[in-house]
Amino acid sequence: MLEPSHNDELPVIPGKRYFTIGEVSELCAVKPHVLRYWEQEFPQLKPVKRRGNRRYYQRQDVLTIRQIRSLLYDQGFTIGGARLQMSSETHQSEPGQLNQLVARMIDDLEHLLNLLKIK
Numbered sequence: 001m002l003e004p005s006h007n008d009e010l011p012v013i014p015g016k017r018y019f020t021i022g023e024v025s026e027l028c029a030v031k032p033h034v035l036r037y038w039e040q041e042f043p044q045l046k047p048v049k050r051r052g053n054r055r056y057y058q059r060q061d062v063l064t065i066r067q068i069r070s071l072l073y074d075q076g077f078t079i080g081g082a083r084l085q086m087s088s089e090t091h092q093s094e095p096g097q098l099n100q101l102v103a104r105m106i107d108d109l110e111h112l113l114n115l116l117k118i119k
Contacts (some may be wrong), residue, residue: 010066016058018048028065038068043077044086 011027021032028035035055039045044064047055057065064086071082 011061013062014057018058019062021047021055021057024057024062024065027062028069030065030069035065038065042068042083042086 010029013027020029021035024030024035025032039047042064045068046062047054047057047061068082069087071077071085072079077085113119
């Protein structure tokens with residue numbers, strides 16, 4: 001996933017495997033309580049939880065948070081709009097399945113059309 005261009009002013013993400021909520025807060029310029037709230041609102045955001053319910057974010061999580069931040073703060077989306085945008089982007093990453101579904105629907109419709117022409 002590429003980072004939105006609006007996040008240029010944010011720090012570079014270090015090459016670590018896991019990040020604490022405090023580190024992610026600094027990397028994304030978002031307060032920890034906002035990150036916890038976004039976890040409830042965006043199903044794509046699932047940090048690993050370890051001992052004592054501590055959250056550990058991976059690089060992909062940090063990129064997802066930056067994308068959410070850009071949608072909300074830079075592009076003016078509401079939480080609901082950003083959630084829809086994120087889910088539509090997730091579905092667009094599977095074009096092969098969508099193309100197969102559309103092709104199957106076209107075949108079914110052509111078959112029905114032929115049946116109607118016969119009668």
